[in-house]
Amino acid sequence: MTTARPLAAAATPLALLAAFAHLAEPASAQDHRQGRVTPIVQVARDASPAVAYIQTGGEKAVGMNIWGRIVTQQFTGSGSGVVIHKEGFLITNFHVVKDADQITVNFDREHDPQQYRAQLVSFVEEEDLALLKIDGDRDFPVIPLGTSADLMLGETVIAIGNPYGQTHTVTQGIISGLHRNVQIPAARLAFDDLIQTDAGINPGNSGGPLLNIYGELIGINSAMNFQAQNIGFAIPIDRVKTVLEEQLLSPQSASAWLGFEVDPADQHIQIREVVPGSPAHAAGLRAGDCIVALGGQRVASPDEYRLARVGLAPAREVEFQVERAGESRRVRLAPWDKIDGLLYQHLGLRVEQRSGRGGAAVVISDVRTGGPAARLGLKPGDVLDAVRLTGSLRRQSWRIDSRESFARLVQQFAPGTEIEVAIYRDADGDGRLTRNDEHRGTLIVD
Numbered sequence: 001m002t003t004a005r006p007l008a009a010a011a012t013p014l015a016l017l018a019a020f021a022h023l024a025e026p027a028s029a030q031d032h033r034q035g036r037v038t039p040i041v042q043v044a045r046d047a048s049p050a051v052a053y054i055q056t057g058g059e060k061a062v063g064m065n066i067w068g069r070i071v072t073q074q075f076t077g078s079g080s081g082v083v084i085h086k087e088g089f090l091i092t093n094f095h096v097v098k099d100a101d102q103i104t105v106n107f108d109r110e111h112d113p114q115q116y117r118a119q120l121v122s123f124v125e126e127e128d129l130a131l132l133k134i135d136g137d138r139d140f141p142v143i144p145l146g147t148s149a150d151l152m153l154g155e156t157v158i159a160i161g162n163p164y165g166q167t168h169t170v171t172q173g174i175i176s177g178l179h180r181n182v183q184i185p186a187a188r189l190a191f192d193d194l195i196q197t198d199a200g201i202n203p204g205n206s207g208g209p210l211l212n213i214y215g216e217l218i219g220i221n222s223a224m225n226f227q228a229q230n231i232g233f234a235i236p237i238d239r240v241k242t243v244l245e246e247q248l249l250s251p252q253s254a255s256a257w258l259g260f261e262v263d264p265a266d267q268h269i270q271i272r273e274v275v276p277g278s279p280a281h282a283a284g285l286r287a288g289d290c291i292v293a294l295g296g297q298r299v300a301s302p303d304e305y306r307l308a309r310v311g312l313a314p315a316r317e318v319e320f321q322v323e324r325a326g327e328s329r330r331v332r333l334a335p336w337d338k339i340d341g342l343l344y345q346h347l348g349l350r351v352e353q354r355s356g357r358g359g360a361a362v363v364i365s366d367v368r369t370g371g372p373a374a375r376l377g378l379k380p381g382d383v384l385d386a387v388r389l390t391g392s393l394r395r396q397s398w399r400i401d402s403r404e405s406f407a408r409l410v411q412q413f414a415p416g417t418e419i420e421v422a423i424y425r426d427a428d429g430d431g432r433l434t435r436n437d438e439h440r441g442t443l444i445v446d
Contacts, residue, residue, distance in 0.1 A: 039213050040156075040158060040170075040172055040213075042215070043158050043211055043213065043214075043215040044158065044160065044170045046215045047143050047158075047160055047209060047211055047215055048108050048111070048160060048168055048170075049107060049108060049111040049112070049141040050082060050083040050107075050140070050141045050142050050143045051080065051081075051082055051083075051107070051108070051143075051160045051161070051168060051208060051209060052080065052081040052082065052083065052090055052092075052105045052106065052107060053078070053080065053105070053106045053107070053162045053167045053168070054078060054079045054080060054081050054092060054096055054097070054103065054104070054105055054118070054132075054162075054207065055076070055077070055078050055103075055104045055106075056076065056077040056078065056079075056096065056097055056100035056102065056103050056104075057074070057075070057076050057077075057100065057101060057102045058074070058075055058099050058100045058101040058102065059072045059073065059074055059075070059101060060072060060073060060075060060099050061360075075099075077096065077100070078096075078162060078165060078204055079092060079093060079095075079096030079097075079161075079162070079204060079205075079206045079207045079208075080092065080096075080160075080161035080162050080204065080205055080206060080207045080208030080209075080221070081096070081105065081132060081207045081208070082143055082207070082208060082209040082217065082220070083140045083141060083142050083143065084142060084143070084145065084217075084244075085140075085142060085307070086139040086140050086141075086142055087139070087140070087307070087311070088116075088133055088134040088135055088136055088140050088311075089121070089131060089132070089133055089307075089311070090105065090118070090131070090132040090133075090134065091129065091130070091131060091132075091207070091220060091240065091244070091248075092129075092130050092132060092206075092207030092220075093128050093129065093130065093206045093207040093220065093222055094123045094124070094125050094127075094128050094129055094130040095128055095189075095206065096130070096206050096207045097120055097123075097130050097132070098125075100120070102117075103117070103118040103119075103120065103132065104116065104117060104118065105117075105118045105132070105134050106167070108167070108168045111141075114136070116134040116135070116136065117134070118132040118133065118134050119132065119133045119134075119255070119311075119313050120132060120255060121133045121248070121254060121255055121310055121311060122247070122248045122249075122250075122253035122254055122255060122310060123248070123253075124243055124247045124248060124253070126189070127235070127239075127243050127247075128189055128191070128222055128235070129220070129235070129240060129243050129244075129248065130248075131244070131248040131249070131310070133311045133313075143209055143211070143215070143216075143217045144215070144216050144217065145216065145217050145237055145241065146211075146212055146214070146216025146217055146218045146237060147216075147218070147237065147238055148195065148218050148219060148236035148237045148238045148239070149238055151175055151178060151195065151218065151236075152175065153174075153175055153176070153177070153178065154174050154175065155174060155175045155212065155213075156172065156173075156174055156212070156213050157172070157173055157174060157175055157197050157199055157210055157211065157212060157213075157218070158170060158171070158172050158199065158210075158211045158212075158213075159171045159172075159173070159197070159199040159200065159201055159205060159208065159209070159210050159211070159221055159232075160208055160209055160211070161201070161204060161205035161206075161207075161208030161209075161221060162204045162205070162208070163200070163201075163202035163203060163204040163205050164202060164203060164204050165204060166204070169200075169205075171199045171200035171201070172199055173197050173198040173199030173200070173230070174197065174198060174199075175195060175196070175197055176196050176197055176198045176230075176231070177195075177196030178195060178196070179192075179193050179194075180192075180193070180194045180195070180196045180233060181193075181194070182194055182223055182233050191222070191223070191233070191235070193236060193239065194222070194223075194233040194234060194235060194236070195210065195218070195219045195233065195234040195235075195236055196231060196232070196233055197210065197232050197233070197234060198230040198231065198232070199232065200230075200232070201221050201223075201232025201233075201234075205221045205232070206221060206222060206223075207220060207221065207222075208220070208221045209221070210234040217237050218234075218236070218237050219234030219235055219236055219237055219240075220234055220235045220237070220240055221233075221234045222234055222235050248310075249306050249307065249310050250306075250310075251306065251309055251310065253310070254309065254310045254312065254338065255313065255314060255337065255338050256312040256313055256314045256316075256335035256336070256337070256338065257278075257279075257314075257335055257336045257337065257338050257340065257341020257342065257344075257345075258278070258279055258280050258309075258312070258333065258335050258341075259274060259275040259277075259278020259279050259280035259281055259336075259341065259345075260273060260274045260275065260278070260280040260285055260287075261273045262291070262302075262305070264302060265302075266302070267301065267302065268290045269290060269291040269292075269299060269301075269302060269305045270288065270289070270290050270291075271285060271286065271287055271288065271289045271290075271291070271322075272287055273287055274286060274287055275344070275345050276368065276369070276370070277344070277368045277369065278336075278341070278344065278345075279333040279334060279335055279336060280333060282333065283320075283331040283332065283333035284331055285320070285322065285331060285333075286324070288324070289322040289323070289324050289329075290322060290323045290324075291305060291320060291321070291322055292321050292322065292323055292328070293319075293320070293321035294308040294309065294312075294318065294319075294320055294321075295308060295312075295318050295319060296319065312335055313335070314335050314336060314337035314338070315334055315335070315336075315337075316334065316335070317332050317333065317334045318332065318333065318334075318335070319331070319332050320332075320333065336350075338407070339351075339403050339404060339406075339407040342407050342410060342411060343406070343407055343410060344366070344368055344371075345446065346372075346410055346411075346413070346415075346445050346446050347371065347372050347373050347410060347443065347445065347446070348367060348368035348370075348371015348372045348373040348374055348375075348446065349364050349366065349367050349368065349371070349373040349378060350364070350365050350366040351363060351364055351365055351384065351403055351406065352365045352403070353402060353403050360401055360402065361383050362383070362384045362400045362401070362402065362403060362406055363381065363382070363383050363384070364378055364379065364380050364381065364382045364383075364384065364423075365380055366380060367379060367380060371446065372443040372444055372445065372446055373443060375443065376421070376441045376442070376443045377441065378421070378423065378441075378443075379425070381425070381426070382423040382424070382425050383423060383424040383425075383433060384400045384406065384421065384422075384423055385399070385400060385422040385423060385424055385438070386398060386399050386400060386421075386422045387400065387409065387419050387420065387421050387422070388419065388420045388422075389417070389418075389419055389420075390418045390419065390420050390442055410445070413445045414445070415445055415446060416444060416445065417444070417445045418442055418443075418444055418445075419442065419443060419445065420440060420441070420442050421440065421441055421442070421443060422438060422439070422440050423438070423439050423440075424437045424438055424439075425437055425439055
């Protein structure tokens with residue numbers, strides 16, 4: 001008679017794992033983690049410290065109330081940016097910082113928990129690119145610039161940004177198209193020759209980096225197709241380099257105006273002209289002075305000078321060290337903002353924006369002795385109304401509704417251009433401007 005053996009108890013998952021544990025020696029936690037490091041992981045590790053989360057705030061006009069006063073509204077925004085120079089220069093999309101009164105920059109807290117106030121150094125609206133500057137007591141990590149000249153369809157790319165406020169989000173995809181033309185009607189922008197990718201690009205990614213598998217910057221993420229999935233666009237890095245070199249880093253694009261010009265081909269960085277009445281003139285700088293240091297930083301070449309020069313901020317005093325006739329001199333000056341400087345240099349006047357019952361008005365606040373405005377007889381307090389090209393067959397005219405639009409207009413006029421200016425002057429002092437207070441005259445752009 002055979003005795004039945006009892007059935008074995010069912011093995012639990014943990015028991016099964018323990019039973020097979022002897023089949024392989026477990027790797028150390030460090031080795032296990034290192035084995036999972038793919039090229040994508042490495043790119044994210046290397047690039048993330050140089051990717052910025054940008055937050056903006058400001059106030060913009062949204063209309064007029066029944067009393068004719070401008071109605072404004074507070075706004076906030078966010079986007080991404082990337083550090084391209086160790087001294088704190090960042091590139092981003094202009095639409096990320098447009099109209100912002102305050103710009104703050106944060107990095108991944110694991111690498112840098114500090115928050116920075118950013119200065120808008122320069123921008124090119126039609127290219128949707130802007131250059132920002134932050135100050136710190138260290139060199140900032142940067143992402144190396146690659147090239148977009150040899151990009152391939154199907155090539156792996158990585159995007160890092162802050163979509164919908166989800167900071168330092170990493171997405172992977174491929175280049176799904178090249179040389180794309182894209183229109184953004186809401187922003188009145190049209191782009192050509194963009195990179196198309198299926199890497200996730202969403203609101204908040206704007207201004208962030210598009211990277212190749214070597215971690216090189218090949219594009220600035222700029223737009224997405226809201227009517228399709230997995231279609232985003234980036235500005236090619238070769239185009240960004242050109243805009244940086246020719247416009248964003250140009251002294252003419254800087255937000256601060258000093259009141260002198262240097263010869264761009266002169267390796268000695270010699271001042272060739274000083275505008276009378278400008279900050280440089282008031283500080284005692286002269287034509288022929290050679291700049292050797294700016295803000296305590298030695299500048300030994302035109303490129304070093306341009307980089308130091310473009311980072312200056314309006315109203316923030318800075319020290320220049322110059323050599324004159326073999327002697328070293330130090331002077332301090334406080335730059336004006338770009339609009340004041342441009343109008344003062346070319347028309348001999350400065351303006352301020354005022355609001356009243358009739359809406360916004362652009363009012364002359366300062367007139368340069370001997371300048372075009374002074375020769376015409378313009379005075380502080382005059383309200384600028386319109387300008388017209390006198391030599392134009394079409395007699396084209398423009399209303400003056402803001403400091404910014406007036407400066408952009410004047411910037412287009414070549415020296416020697418004759419323009420007719422219409423102003424209102426409250427001659428009788430009754431506080432009201434009527435047709436009897438209107439005056440017209442012609443001035444010549446310096």
